[in-house]
Amino acid sequence: MSTITQEQEKLTDQERQYILLTQNGLPIIQEPYHAIAEQMNISVEQVLSLTKSMQERGVIRRIAAVPNHYKLGYQFNGMTVWDIDDEQAEKFGDAVGRLPFVSHCYLRPRFLPEWNYNLFAMVHGKTEESIAKYRGQIKELLKEVLVTRNHDSSQDIITKSNDMLTSTAILKKTGLRLKK
Template structure:
């Protein structure tokens, strides 16, 4: 399981906002440090984290929910390794979509089966006319190309051009990491909190 410590409010490329700093007390910081590489894969992950930071599992869950409500944590989600599942063809499809329709069509594309990520990005003319990005995963390039044809139909006349950019290597993917080490002793946390 992955814990993403990114701002929870969506930010569009047209409406970039500075993120307000959010304060973490020592206990919340210890929970983030203990979970930022992922939750333990055990029957009671909250209890396992709680034992590490000197809290009950219920208290850890409550604090994580509060951090999520404040926007400190964006989500807690499973992140499967799609390569190990056989999805070895990974294509970022880039689309040149009419700006008058891109917001509506982007939501439709994001809802399509097979689209794992969908973003609107600024064009960089004259060399890069693409403003809608959608990540597709398949067991072969042919499968990704079939998925891209479904996206092309969805975009209709609003789409002027597209490309599929296939991954050429696997990069280590991690979210934001706080500096510091995982909590050492429960008594350390209790003294601070």
């Protein structure tokens, strides 16, 4: 079993303090960054430049609103998985990630023969038909790089080049937080 972790950005004490103050959200008040500045005992200019620096380095991905998918009517999600040519995986993975209905898009290792899919893309939609349609759109995009495999020709078992796993129950869900 191999584990690959992301290279970690070095955080300054000030940045850690900033994360602890904002990881549960930005205050929804006229001057939110002033409130943070006051708590950190630095100027608002420093808070704004700290924010921009963390954004540029990818420590902050976005400063945005994240809606509850279900409450907006996006009640269906599917984890689409694809067996695509390794040589082309980065280029095509990037294209799949840019589709507006994809919330996560990753390359992951295969474990043959039981798991042959290397590209994962999570799709969201308001109906079962819509997520099936989105899967179709991804398939169209990937059609030239899908891998055809046949692991067991004697038994005529053909490994599929793609699948969609829909969730039927949430078994556990907790938030990830930086520890104090």
